[in-house]
Amino acid sequence: MPWRRSSPARHRKHEGQARAVADRRARSGRFDPADVSPAYYRHVHNRIAAGQPVRAYSRDQHTAYLASRKVSA
Template sequence: MIAPDASPARRDKSSADAASDPLTHVELTWLEKRQEDWIRFGRQAREQILDRRRRVVSFPPGSTFALVRWAANDFGTILSNIAIGRAVEHAEAFQTLPSVRPGADILLTVDGWPKVERVLQTIDAVEHRGLDPADAAPDYWRHVHNRLAAGLEPRTYTSARHLAFRLRRSVAP
């Protein structure tokens, strides 16, 4: 929401900046043994190093990426999370995620190390089949999310499933 005292010129400039920058930006922080954020997969369009501990990676619209977040304090792990999202087009609906601007179409999100580890194993299995997880069908990541939420084992992402996704994408308007 724009502050009521913001001038119209300022509002026009910020909306123009958003329109001219179609990328989705993810800020990553790395504080050894305190907060560790990293991208598990995704095709970055740009990377900007802010300082020794922070950087911003950017993804083009339509690309899929996985953001892993982990944090701890003196007593142990306080956050384990993985989110798989699709970078959105300008003016497309999106959900918000911490450190993701403006947001993404969330395909999967899980909390807790056992579930995060299970998602990482699923990503490894997709890679083991010779496929880039960023190219996998978005519906597959939604499937993995739903199966894990129900306490069930996700189905394997097969080459046949990937081929069907590519064919659907080639004939879709």
């Protein structure tokens, strides 16, 4: 089966789903969605696109992301 690129419409659909899932998890009271790592949003998108369960965003991931922002600033 030859490799096939997904359509832009499908990508937008998954992107919207990913944002909704990540925002809902972030709004659970633990994290501000604006402060959630972009890598987590990519993770959510990729897992939804692959039909896999999404892993939770942990306090350790958040702490590491905030520390990396301080270092690169």
